[in-house]
Amino acid sequence: MNSDYKLIYHKSAVKFIAKLDKNSQERIVTGLKGLLSIPPEGDIRNLKGHRGLYRLRIGSYRVIFNIDHQEQVVLSKQ
Numbered sequence: 001m002n003s004d005y006k007l008i009y010h011k012s013a014v015k016f017i018a019k020l021d022k023n024s025q026e027r028i029v030t031g032l033k034g035l036l037s038i039p040p041e042g043d044i045r046n047l048k049g050h051r052g053l054y055r056l057r058i059g060s061y062r063v064i065f066n067i068d069h070q071e072q073v074v075l076s077k078q
Contacts (some may be wrong), residue, residue: 005036005072013063013076024061031058035065035074053077 001009009017035056047053047064055061056063064077 005038005067005074007032007036007074007076009076013055026063028058029062031056032063032076035063035067040067040074 017028020028033044040054040056042055043057045057049054052066054065054067056065065074066077067074
């Protein structure tokens with residue numbers, strides 16, 4: 001894991017994760033930690049029709065994010 005990068009969550013993403021059961025929360029948190037390594041780990045694909053956006057598949061959930069390499073930030077979207 002590259003500790004130089006940090007993960008910033010969108011407010012609605014935090015609310016959504018908080019409403020899930022503990023098992024699902026742990027799976028999502030583990031998947032999100034994989035985004036901090038460069039290159040990111042997990043089932044990641046480009047989001048079609050949206051330049052610079054990616055999706056991470058975690059079971060039946062999808063995390064939409066982008067990576068800013070200059071600011072060293074991974075931003076999770078709604």
